[in-house]
Amino acid sequence: MAAGAIVAVLVGGAPPGTAATQPPPPPSPTAPCDALSPIAIPCTLLGKTADAVAAECRRAGVPDERCTVPLAHKVTQAARDAYLKSWVHQAAEFQYALGGSLPLRDAQWIGTHNSFNSPSDSLTLSHEDSNQQLTLTQQLDIDVRALELDLHWIPRLERLGQRAVTVCHGESPSEADLGCTNEPLFSTVLPKIADWLDGHSDQVILLYLEDQMQKPAAYASTIATLDTVLRRPDGSSMIYRPDPSKRAANGCTPLPLGVSRDQVRASGAQVILVGSCAPGWSADVFDWNADHVESGSTSAYQPYPACDATYDASVYATKLVRYFEDSTLVANLLDPTRPPADPNALTPAKVQSMTDCGVNLFGFDQLLPEDGRIQATVWSWAPDEPRVDGGGCTLQRADGRWVAAPCADRHPAACRSGSTWTVTAPVPYAAAAAACASSGSTFALPRSGDQNAALQAVAGTSGGASPGAGGAWLRYRITS
Template identity: 30%
Template sequence: MLTPSTSLAGRLCLFLVLSMIAPVSAGEIEDFERSWTAKALAHQRTLDLYAPLAHATFITTHNSYNAADYSNLGSYWDPNHVYSISKQLRMGVRCMEFDVHEFFSTDGWPWEWGTELLLCHGTSDHVGCSTFDRQFTEGLAEVRDFLNRPENANEVILIYLEEHIDDAFGEAVDKLRAYFGDKIFKPVGGCQGIPMDISKADILAAGKQIMFMTDGCRNSTFNEWVFTGVGDANGFPSSNPNRFQNYPNCDPFGRDQYNREMVRFFEDRTTLTDIFGNPGAPLTPERMREMMRCGVNLPGMDELRPFDGRLQNAVWSWNNNEPNDYGSGEDCGEHIANGRFNDIPCDRMVSFACKDPDTGEWYITSGTGTWSEGNDFCNMETGGRYVFAVPVSGYENEKLKEAKIIDGSDRVWLNYSDGAVEGEWIPNALGNRNYRGKWTTSGGRDVHSENNVSVSFTLTGTEHLQFDLTASVDTYLFLVDEYGAIIADDDDGGSGYNSRLAMTLQAGRYRLVAATYHSGQAGAFTLTTNKGSFGLAP
């Protein structure tokens, strides 16, 4: 974007002001991380962990790199943000935009100056770029450091690269590989959009944590590592908040597009756009609430701050200050009269929320029971058409609210529990006992191989159970605890060359590693159990 000329005095004044503001942020970020809003957003990231990406929500920032935390006399003096990339991630952002330009840099000693990949707020011809702009690798390093923290092992990040690269595509790929290596979830066959039917859980099961995408396929080397868009689209289906229509309209995108692609709305609050462009409407807290109701995947914000009303309104699930485990033993989730979630003891008598996996329609049972009877009631009253479920998006929550109104119900059970580990709320924790996956090139009998598939498993009580791994190749199955220690393994305990484990396990979190006897195998497999849950959305 074109940068207007600004006097040195003006830049200096702005720099001094920003220098005084920036240091205040550290304590605010820490306070936010301890807040109910931050915790509720974290629960929502688990709620949609197993949902198709087309139904997942990624809190998003626009021009994430252009922040006052980086402002100096030569660059970032008209920022989209106050806070750095690292701080945005700590505020719950999981989709970012990096504008990457190939431009002259004065970083380092004079003899080291030359053309580099920079994070620049400029035009496609690099007008507006500065020799003082930060290196592309500096932004990558902040994201890498965030993902490397143990507490972020189950986070998935999407980075949109608005690339203005002239020739250095190979260099860009080298930098991605150097900073993220095997953590990158990349296209299988080159120029390809991000598959919309996979989930964040699938990405994590493959040992990956980050995806990169751009607009289309301009370079085959680059697009071996960077997706061309989402689904069949080049880039994101995008619009400005001023075109957004509140629920239930949700225009300008139709429900079919919401169901098959990741939809993005973004604002631009820079002074430059305000003066020379058409900034459109801001993304206000009220619009954020409506976007969640519509199922917008990527609400792209500028000027994100801790305790921002937009972050508060991105919470569509838990009631205020819930879950609180009041009096202890509140391990099961219910949907209450105001359309929010609440935790209560699992032995209460309540109706059940059931969902048709094919249509997304909700049904409220006429019968009531304790939480553990949810599968039985949903199956019995619908002939197996509906399953005990929990909303995984704001849109699904709206549909459940409407079903409750039609039924005249105030409270219903949700298939949502922290019975295995207090505070670890698992969606669809009851009864999802089939996992279908595939090996591209299996890692053989190596429990730690990234080429084998690792699947989470949860038990809410002590049970005698059986695991079966079936495939057209010779299988090998591992059961490990949450720390990675092997509890049991099996080669041919099942029929033929299939694997089976049978044992009694206590409540807790585990992982099954679906492997093969010989490495380098390809094909589909099915993992089943008779108790507990693999956590997959119905």
């Protein structure tokens, strides 16, 4: 969806001036077990077994509605189809387009952790201890735009012991790639992503390749697969390649955080590849080690503006900030006293706080379209907005969410100068630009969750159409 227009709207939802409340997330599938166990391990083990049984049921061709197993996640194509008709999907598309002009350091990505590790893909040892339930294609369908693939260089039975690049959730080469068995080859996984991109030519994804290879032959094979598979039928490459002139002393090119998704798309590319520095693949893969952080405290995360004391404002302003979770049995075994309710889980409430604070990249586990976490990344439109009968102009309510409003109404205008937001006295929408200009600033539109939260902090307590109403006009006209 283009950022300049809303082309599909739903009716209903919360009226302007009320808080945009989120429905509670569905209960954990292992909730009946969790109520009986003081630690997570037993219920996680039962849940993984149930997920594997349900996945095999679906793989056998049984209708997915009939593959509901107690303690297993409920995975249905109907949920995916319903999501594609929802206001959450429309808002996620809108926000993705709205952030297209932002530098990568400021743009938000909905992502998954160990995206490949799903029993829905194939029956393997590591997939049974899954991080995901959906396939890669299904994840992309529900607005995931950042994927993670772990690459190993292991002997393959079908190749008579010859090594090949394999996508696997296992240990490092120093630990003999423990856990990797019959997982799929990189050359069979990557086409699933390429096929989806070929049908969605306006989309750009961030693809994190976790390096567990460390052999020159492995990098050469990886590059050959990337260059062959991430190519369109007309022969053009989908890869946004590093500029050799920007290569650092370590032989790799740092991720250019000042580039935007729009610029990537304008170059003809759709895939930004990131990983650790390895000169063997540096022709395709950006080194992001110095450009991102991912060791913050999820359990201690607080609502805006407190956020996470691990990182100060300068980190958010200069790096990609990533938070991920790990729902595997292995992770629980490493923390055997962990309670069933994981304090490091990315719950909808945590996700909303992180979105307001400017977290760029989420690594969700077990993401399903109806579990509330994608909805928690929505910081712009209120549920089922903009209404067809609401008006042609956009108003940020006092709670920070956006609604359609009659342009003749009088509200403060949202003004921006540098990174500072201010608001004017109430004016009709037509006078908003002039009102901001009179104070030396520009009538503006938030393009990220943290920008929206910063404006709300200023406008939410200002005088609006009625005393104490708060809110502000945003520089966005609604078209149908």
